[in-house]
Amino acid sequence: MAGQESARKLNHNHLGTEHILLGLFAVEGVAATALHNLGISQDAVREQLLRTAGFGTKPPTGSIPFTVRAKKALEMALKDALTLGHNYIGTEHLLLGLMRESEGAGAQLLRGFAAQHQVRDEVIRILNAPAPAPEPPPVVVGREPEIQRIMQILMRKSRNNALLVGEPGTGRTSIVSGLAQRIAQGGVPAGLAEVRLRAVDATMAVAEDPDRTVLFLDDVRPGDADALRALGRGRPRVIAVTDPGTYDALRDVGAYFQVVPVGEPTHGEAVGILKQLRREYEAHHQVTITDDALDAAVTLSARHITDRVLPGKAVEVLDEAGARVRMTDGTARTVDARHIAELFADRTADRAADGPSVDDRSIWAMS
Structure with a gap:
């Protein structure tokens, strides 16, 4: 995700609305066009962010967690997509969601360059201009x-x-x-x-x-x-x-x-939902995800993550495995069952202060 890269370059150990905003400049779409039309540049926003937040002191490692306001902005993006009658979430909805989360750093940065209504009006103007309809990403159905x-x-x-x-x-x-x-x-x-x-x-x-x-x-x-x-x-x-x-x-x-x-889906239904999402996560992480990785994500999350439900916890596991594999060197980036099991081996090792760790790679091999 471009927002992750923006946070990483600034040595920030959180992914906030400000980093999502910077990331929108790097992705070709309605948001980047709207910001350009309003005379707002990535360099100007980044310079203003550095004046207010500065560089972090410690480079982040692994996947960078979203802040509460960033999560709220993403929820707002979904609501804006539904409000506009769109069955996809694009950069335009992310930009509108950032503005609606008015207390976030992203909205505060934008207000230094344009009013909220100006940003929204420009997005709507672009959307109403004759253009090919964007291809919607997969939607989780399976229900x-x-x-x-x-x-x-x-x-x-x-x-x-x-x-x-x-x-x-x-x-x-x-x-x-x-x-x-x-x-x-x-x-x-x-x-x-x-x-x-x-x-x-x-x-x-x-x-x-x-x-x-x-x-x-x-x-x-x-x-x-x-x-x-x-x-x-x-x-x-x-x-x-x-x-x-x-x-x-x-x-x-x-x-x-x-x-x-709305209850938890069955194992087969959860795997089917992940199959519908696979292309989206492959594109995001620039990896290939195998069928056995999807099955492992459902099997092991159901077995070991007891305080959450399917399919959400399996999607989180798949996302985490994709992020880990993407960070490795080499061009053969494939997420398989082994990578899913390694995540759980790490989890059980971290919790094993009172006894020997359980290596879920062995559990997976026997299942």
Whole structure:
């Protein structure tokens, strides 16, 4: 990722919104074009960042972790993509997400060169200009029953709002992204063909065409209960996402919403989801990922990462293995089951202060 390289060159041991901003200059796309059109250069932004943050004292090693604000900006990018009716996340959505995360260093740097509305207006202007439609990246689907159930709920006359309930990491938001892709490709019933998904906050006042808009509320919390009830009683239709703990405090919304449970996928389903994501991670890490690496990521994450769920934890393992292999010398960059197992060997060795370490390479060989 260009943001990782930007952080590494500055000896910064975190990946913040400022590094994502610098990385956008290095990637050909709408964001780089918009910044150029606004007279904002990478050198000027980097110089300003150095004045405020300076160089780090210790070069980072391994994969650089995202800051909380950087993660929030990425979430905002997904919401902007859905708001614009796009079934992909491009550099334009990342730029808009950086601006919406207004307290982040990236937004603060940008405000030194242009106002938020100027950046957004320029991105929208470029998007509306005649141009070939970008090819969307793979979307995590593998959840056909859930998508079919959501479509059936939306087609109802009453109680036509869906509430997805599942633990974070089960791919709740990805199911909605899969539905958005299905709508964009025309793979939905006629009653949903003209619908667009719009991501909103639970407390946002909405005035939309009730027949052609479906609102998407991600990560509903207990404090959103009143707003959720108000939206559920009205129009347009709503798809909301929450976790089981929050749902326990929201059970009375069942008068307006129908629950779609989102559990962990089976082993085979999780491997299938990783296969859909493989090309994206191969391109990012510039590696080749084998089938047995995907199977190992699911098998070993299910066995040893007990505080998280599939497919999220398997995706994290695959990403970490790709980052490690990318750092090695040589041109034969292939991620296989051995590299996945080595990650778990490291984890068990780190936790073995009270006893002998368990080498998961041996576990993998026997499984």
